[in-house]
Amino acid sequence: MIRQDERINRMLEYFAGCQFKKVEPIWIPALWNECGYLSALDNKDGEILVDPAGFMVKHLQYLLELSSGYVNIDQTDLDNSVIYCSLLRYTSAWDYNHTGNIQSGTFLKFMILLPMLKKMNVNILYLLPVTQYSHLNLKGDIGSPYAVYSLFDLDENLHDSLLDGMENLTIHDELATLVEACHLLDIKVVLDLIPRVSARDNxxxxxxxxxxxxxxxxxxxxxxxxxxxxxxxxxxxxxxxxxxxxxxxxxxxxxxxxxxxxxxxxxxxxxxxxxxxxxxxxxxxxxxxxxxxxxxxxxxxxxxxxxxxxxxxxxxxxxxxxxxxxxxxxxxxxxxxxxxxxxxxxxxxxxxxPNRELWNTLIEAASFQLNTYNIDGFRMDIGHTLPVPLQESMFKVIKDIKPTAILISEDLFNRNHREAARTGYNVMLGSGWNIMTDIRVERLEEYLRELPELQIHVFACSETADTPRITSRGGVELARLMTVFNYFLPNGIPYLTTGMEVYEEQPLNCGLGDNTGGADIPKAFFNTMTINWTNESTLLPLLEQLKQIKRQYSNLLKPTNFYLSDSQGDIMIYSYYLKDELFSVCFNLNPEKEQTLKTELIYPGAKKTNLLIESEQGGWNKPGSEETYEMRPYQALVLLMELIK
Structure with missing residues (x-):
């Protein structure tokens, strides 16, 4: 294997040596061109045609330049984190040669997306299984990544043929290089560890x-x-x-x-x-x-x-x-x-x-993945069902290697937060996925009341890899509203399922909160699919706005300052109060009708109200001294009020 801290430079040298060789150009989504590559051979319908070696040289140079603005800090600030969940073979899957055949995403191709992730404020990359999976008993045309054949080998489809000429490079190096690139941008990498099940053929x-x-x-x-x-x-x-x-x-x-x-x-x-x-x-x-x-x-x-x-x-x-x-x-x-x-x-x-030999093998697998790829932690698949002594032994080994490891529990309900924290987890899935299946004022308020008291951070999410997409529940407007809702939650980490940034409607899976009626639709867990990367409309501008506002008011947005404001009909409001400032996030949960927001009812006698963000355009009305806002269906607002002492 290649030494750590040399991988990106070695890969850059390799592609620089390939630039003048005859290599078939490839089509990539124009949205991926964060590095500003200007030598595209063609462009149409949201794609550009590039020389792959020349593009990778430009991209890797850009990554190194971008890294000067970041410091890879060991301890992750979970209060100011954003998680991006990716199934690598799906996230960067594309018809690169325009042959009509979708090619699997790879570790290399996913590296192209890292600057875009930083624009979205991502600092934790959670990778769904990248391990070798079984080809027997396939679900769909490609098979589930959770049908793990080996915990010590990687999915060979994640190797990129563009790297075939690079000497002494293994597929393990390709994942380790991706992790190194993430660390350059202060992105922690968490792998899905599968210690409770295996493929039936393994x-x-x-x-x-x-x-x-x-x-x-x-x-x-x-x-x-x-x-x-x-x-x-x-x-x-x-x-x-x-x-x-x-x-x-x-x-x-x-x-x-x-x-x-x-x-x-x-x-x-x-x-x-x-x-x-x-x-x-x-x-x-x-x-x-x-x-x-x-x-x-x-x-x-x-x-x-x-x-x-x-x-x-x-x-x-x-x-x-x-x-x-x-x-x-x-x-x-x-x-x-x-x-x-x-x-x-x-x-x-x-x-x-206890089956001690099996336990030792599972612990060894965790140790192997930490040491081989220099990752930053694990999401433990069905981890809440593991024997307590096994989990304790595994966590001790993990923390001996990586004291600041991020450990994510799959526990589905917030009520188990104390047990998860006591076990050693610092993040859990929680109840958000379930709450978002039925979005009503009373239901969301009940969810919000319990968040400040949690002893562990939870995913602030309207969808996960196991649920239908939020766009399938209420379209783009609801997707934008819930993105705002999840961004400022106390003890909540905004969680982005790959494809959300382009309003993808096709699910990865529908095991939880299914709204399809059991329909046999393609799912990325089991089928060869691509994300709609050429969608003209994206969530990126809103995510950048949210990032800036959260940074600007970080001192105000603390769980101790959080409270629920009174709802106004179908408008639900939560707020943060400190000294002479009130930060309020307002949501019209009515999918069909406009609602009138009266700021006087949020805080009587507020001196001034500033509109920071609106998910959709609406309008202020100021009859006399009363400030009102006509909120469109499924619209979110972020307001800052200056208070009179």
Whole structure:
């Protein structure tokens, strides 16, 4: 591998040497040309045709120049952070050669977007899985990045062929170079670590089949968790529900589908299968299915009566060799290892025999990724279900390597903030994704009341990679309104899902808050897709405005200064008050009708009201001494009031 701190310069030297060689030009979105490349060979319909070597020289030089304005500080100021979430293969995917075929995004191509991210005030880049994924049991035409084949290898599609001539360069170097480029611009890089599930076909299967749960192959087509009629929809698996779950006939049928791992089911046949797989190079899973009639159980939600379909491409790791003492009395005699709502939640229902070898491997994977790529932390996929001792051991290793590591919990609800903070996380997903599925004054106000008391920062988001796009709920106007709403929340980190900046409507996934009615639409998690980078309208100017205002009033925008102002009909207002200034953010949540905002009702006797930002144009009216503003449907305003003492 190439030494750290030399990678960008080495890559610059390489492309400088390629400039005069005959290399096929490529088309890129004009929006990406932040470096000001002036030698485009052609331009049309929001794209430019460039010599790739010449463009990369200009871009890398620009990155180095831009870096002089930033210092890479170890400790991240979460109060003044913005997170950008990217699925790399999708974010920078494009038809670069205009052949009609979309080429995968790469580590190199994503580097082109970094100056644009800085304009959006991004200082944390959260990368969805970049690890090697399985090509068996594909969802869609490309397969889910969460169907991880190996935690120690990268998706080969993220290699860029433009770098084929660079000596001693590995794909690991390509990711490390991206991280180095991010650090030059004071952007921390957080990877998605997947310690709770793996692809059903994975690198561990041949040597450690006992690390997974197995079912009879014949039940695979209709396999799903039991529906518990006595319990409500989307119920959490709490101890008081265990007897109801395990006394259910559906649960007994479900448990009967599980089988012993192949090495225990038939040791002699298993040894023969391993030998033949090694000799032929064939994946061992199809051989197991053909000759032993079993397969790893597909994963499913840990919530009871959840409508999410099962995850046919991934399987849970078996983190304990035994079942929790709380459920043993309910199990049939001789029950093979199984996975259900409670066994998924190893944090609440641990066994007594940890799978130490597996635990050590997962910890080693985290250490490997930190040391190899010099990243700044992890978002722990389904991390809130990990055994507490495993999570503590993993976090200790992570923090020994990176004391200031950013650790993001996937926990879906703000109410779990104390537990997440106590465990060692400093950021969590939180409830925003759920609140934004039904945007009403009362609902948003309830959400806002709990934010100042949180012991951990949460994503301030109207969409995530797992939800439909906000534009699909209310168009561009709602997307702009919610961008303003999320930018100034106490203990909230503005969170931008890749594509939001150009009002992308196609989702990455719809596992949470689905508004499609289960329609079979393309999703970037599973299908080859591009972001609409040539959209003439973008969110970038508004994001730059928000960045400037937040910096200007940073001393005012503290959780201790936050309070909810009285709503005015469909206009919801939150404010920050300090000394003689009141910073108020106002939202007309009515999708169809204008609403009149009366500033006198926000703070009677305010000396002066300044309009800082409006998401859509409206209009001031000043009859007499009363200031009013006619707010358009789904319009947001940011106001600063000077107060009379």
């Amino acid at each position: 690198v561990f299967l041949a040597e450690h089949p006992e690390w997974f749960y197995w079912i009879d192959l014949n039940v695979l087509p209709g396999f799903q968790p039991p529906k518990i009629a006595e319990l409500e929809f989307f119920a959490e698996c709490t101890p008081d529900k265990l007897e109801t779950i395990y006394r259910s006939e559906e649960t007994l049928v479900f448990l009967n589908q599980f089988r012993l791992p192949p090495n225990e089911l038939d040791a002699a046949l298993w040894s023969d299968l391993k030998r033949r797989a090694l000799e032929s190079g064939e994946s061992i899973l199809p051989m197991i299915e053909r000759e032993m009639g079993i397969t790893p159980a597909p994963a499913h939600s840990d919530w009871i009566n959840d409508v999410q379909p099962i995850w046919t491409d991934v399987a849970f790791f078996r983190l304990y060799n035994d079942a929790s003492p709380l459920v043993r009395s309910y199990l049939p005699e001789g029950q093979p290892p199984y996975v259900l709502f409670d066994t998924i939640k190893c944090n609440v229902y641990p066994g007594e025999e």
